[in-house]
Amino acid sequence: MARIKILFPLIALVFVLARTGASTQSLSYSSGQNVSPAFEGWEKNDDGSFSFLFGYMNRNWEEELNVPIGPDNNIQPGGPDQGQPTHLLPRRNRFIFRVRVPADFGQKELVWTLTTQGKVEKAYATLRTDYFIDDLVMASETGALGAGSSSPEVRSNKPPVVKIEGEKTRAVKVGQPLALVVSVTDDGIPRRRGGFGGGGAAAAQAGGRGGAAAAQGPGRGDAAAAPVQGAAPAASGAAPGAEPAAGAQGGRGRGRGGDPSAAGQAGQAALAFGRGGAYSPPSRITVGKSTGLHQAWFVYRGAGKVAFDPVQIKTWEDTRAGANSPWAPLWQPPPLPADGKWTTTATFEEPGIYVLRARADDGGLVGDDQLTVNVTR
DSSP, X not given: OHHHHHHHHHHHHHHHHHHHHHHHHTOOBSSXXXXXXXXXXXXXXXXXXXXXXXXXXXXXXXOOEEOOSBTTEEEESSXXXXXXXXXXXXXXXXXXXXXXXXXXXXXXXEEEEEEETTEEEEEEEOOOGGGBOOHHHHHHHTTSSOTTOOOHHHHTOOOOEEEEOSOSEEEEETTXXXXXXXXXXXXXXXXXXXXXXXXXXXXXXXXXXXXXXXXXXXXXXXXXXXXXXXXXXXXXXXXXXXXXXXXXXXXXXXXXXXXXXXXXXXXXXXXXXXXXXXXXXXXXXXXXXXXXXXXXXXXXXXXXXXXXXXXOOOSSOOOSTTOSSTTSTTOOOOXXXXXXXXXXXXXXXXXXXXXXXXXXXXXXXXXXXXXXXXXXX
């Protein structure tokens, strides 16, 4: 009997500590946190050279940081400017840019150094064999595939081809809408599958050599006054705008399997947040993502605010219910334009030099094009 009396308090203590640990790991922040650069892996090019792929993890859910090229945002050797972004969107952004290195690069390292909120983070790119990636790996890591998922159709998928119509350098005044037209061609693979999303019970995991963060959604959905492409209502029973879990590290991450159906994802969301918002361990260790061709603009460089009309689908992993994001529960890809052209306007609030990037995403692979805009008063 004495042993039983001792055992029950011990069990209670273990339970309390476990709950405390889960609560600590699921902290989330709208702003004030730093950004970790991420080395995603390397590709071999047809000419024998290699391309290093980079992304980043912004630990904030709302704050977008601007870090000009220089001591706080540089890639060496050969930098400081090697095409990296200076405008950093929230949360996890994978496979954002490539840096080509020669065939004889050997055992050297390419280092992206990023200083934000007073904290220095580095991503080390190397040609180690375990960092090799291909299209199948990228589709898996972005959430379009589960672990080990493959088929002849999936392996044949090619990235969408994006072309911005008109000049690649534009001039416009503050407050003056700039018309943007993008043509996109795609092979129709993978098939359109909406309502998959990653918000049911997702955690983005990666290995690699960048920084690390774990966070839970701040519990608020996104509101938009302008028309929204691809938006879907929040899942019934889920906390508005909540994400069950989103831990992400600034390096490599391999997708894992899960219930790919909309019902399965909604059920996971209900399990995770159906008990007064209590956290439940994720059943997936990476994000899930709806598939289907869509196109979106985002600011790649430039510190001022840019308003797009219609409001653009998010290119970063927003897994909150109701978000206009292919990683969100129940999100549906918008109808495709009959002529294959997407029309958008961009309006700038501040003068400066901006780089806008147009991204086409079929759910598994992406294609990018970009233009430079000189904004004056």
